[in-house]
Amino acid sequence: MTQPILVPILGDQLSRNLASLRGRKKDDTIILMMEVWEEATYVRHHKQKIALIFSAMRHFAAELEDAGWTVEYTRLSDEENTDSFTGEVARAVERHDPREICVVEAGEWRVQQAMEEWAGRFDCPVTILPDDRYICSIADFREWAEDRASLRMETFYREMRRRTGLLMTDSGKPEGTEWNYDKENRKPPADEMDPPPRPIFPPDAMTQEVIELVESRFGTHFGSLDDFGWPVTREEAEVAADVFFAERIERFGPYQDAMVMGEDQLYHSMLSTSINLGLLDPMELCLRAQQALHDGKAPINSVEGFIRQIIGWREYVRGFYWLFMPGLQTANALEAHRPLPEFYWTGATDMACIADCVRSTRDNAHAHHIQRLMVLGNFALLAGIDPQDVQDWYLVVYADAYEWVELPNVSAMILYADGGKLASKPYAASGNYINRMSDYCGKCIYSPRKKTGEGACPFNPLYWHFMTRHRDRLESNHRVGRIYANWDRMDEEKQQAYLDSAEAILETLTPASGWARNI
Numbered sequence: 001m002t003q004p005i006l007v008p009i010l011g012d013q014l015s016r017n018l019a020s021l022r023g024r025k026k027d028d029t030i031i032l033m034m035e036v037w038e039e040a041t042y043v044r045h046h047k048q049k050i051a052l053i054f055s056a057m058r059h060f061a062a063e064l065e066d067a068g069w070t071v072e073y074t075r076l077s078d079e080e081n082t083d084s085f086t087g088e089v090a091r092a093v094e095r096h097d098p099r100e101i102c103v104v105e106a107g108e109w110r111v112q113q114a115m116e117e118w119a120g121r122f123d124c125p126v127t128i129l130p131d132d133r134y135i136c137s138i139a140d141f142r143e144w145a146e147d148r149a150s151l152r153m154e155t156f157y158r159e160m161r162r163r164t165g166l167l168m169t170d171s172g173k174p175e176g177t178e179w180n181y182d183k184e185n186r187k188p189p190a191d192e193m194d195p196p197p198r199p200i201f202p203p204d205a206m207t208q209e210v211i212e213l214v215e216s217r218f219g220t221h222f223g224s225l226d227d228f229g230w231p232v233t234r235e236e237a238e239v240a241a242d243v244f245f246a247e248r249i250e251r252f253g254p255y256q257d258a259m260v261m262g263e264d265q266l267y268h269s270m271l272s273t274s275i276n277l278g279l280l281d282p283m284e285l286c287l288r289a290q291q292a293l294h295d296g297k298a299p300i301n302s303v304e305g306f307i308r309q310i311i312g313w314r315e316y317v318r319g320f321y322w323l324f325m326p327g328l329q330t331a332n333a334l335e336a337h338r339p340l341p342e343f344y345w346t347g348a349t350d351m352a353c354i355a356d357c358v359r360s361t362r363d364n365a366h367a368h369h370i371q372r373l374m375v376l377g378n379f380a381l382l383a384g385i386d387p388q389d390v391q392d393w394y395l396v397v398y399a400d401a402y403e404w405v406e407l408p409n410v411s412a413m414i415l416y417a418d419g420g421k422l423a424s425k426p427y428a429a430s431g432n433y434i435n436r437m438s439d440y441c442g443k444c445i446y447s448p449r450k451k452t453g454e455g456a457c458p459f460n461p462l463y464w465h466f467m468t469r470h471r472d473r474l475e476s477n478h479r480v481g482r483i484y485a486n487w488d489r490m491d492e493e494k495q496q497a498y499l500d501s502a503e504a505i506l507e508t509l510t511p512a513s514g515w516a517r518n519i
Contacts, residue, residue: 136163
């Protein structure tokens, strides 16, 4: 093959319709895929996350080869592996003297920065294409955000509904008259809940080989591979989607915020790993959800909630990420500096909610969004945990976590570290919220009804400790300010009891060390 086009494909770009492949001739193209140490260890990713990505990559490479493409695949164990994307592209350039390198833009800032240096390094043109697997391009998001006083997701989401036509009538109105049915999607756990098990995909020989590699090379990383069952191919991902639309979407909406000890999936789709890898097309999933509504198989609140998570929240946080990088990585508007507690890694805490969420995270590389936001994230916010520690933790532990989606969710949504550009208020809550939305508190040594002192739910005093130490910043916020009137009505003895109880809790937090990064 004389001076071919070299097409590098990254581990989260496993789509046959990728822009760099579209319209390409198979006899004139070399596809380059690579497992590199740099990507597996820039944080110490959960074992299941590494196994999922490497296995999905290997299966995708085999799929491309079966379809007649020339694929060069560098395995982590290859002796000449340079352990970086740029190093592997350099080796391929030396081997093939390509007339062009064509690649789709990276999902993460640091990888994109490296790509943009290729044009000055390699003696051939480098074309970086927009990733049109997303519904809203980075350029379109910047245009939407320009000159806006606030960047609220709901405003963006309505624009995306109009653009896609999803859940819109011919007259341009939202189906069902409402744009957002979130108020109908906050049911606590109920006896009627009987969620079906999620589909598990037993590892085939290729995946088993990857699992053995991960245990050998990343054995000290967080997490367990014992129950690995993620979909690693397009066919498996489509089966997972079929099961969700057949068995779960009807009750997904009402119970999407509920938390039940030992029930790790409930009615959630568990499709985010496949979407973020590129195995499933997000717009196709939205159309399937819409069809479920029209076929009478799912209520509008479930369908709208599912679609909003994809064309609303997912697209929004991606645009937000690129708009505010790289400053978002170091944002710390609340000046939080406490180290991450050890129990985020071990689960060794008497707080039943945190212990169960950490257990699910360790065993499954997954916890659903309310567990991430209102239990694990809420504690980090209230306790003033350093944003970079928390960001590293979330990036490590979840199989669907890539920086473009993790960082805005953690820095801006969970920790309010951006100062309110994304969220209109901090998502701070006492133990009452967890008690209402879960069955954790009935199985905990702490009581959400006890506010201070021994046996009090730690979230209760920590809530008021957080609110008082940030009063200067938050009191003028129209969604928060009225809370201070409740504080001011308390007598000084009660106020001091809250603060003393919180300080006593904070003094017990043992800092973690060495889990997230190789230090």
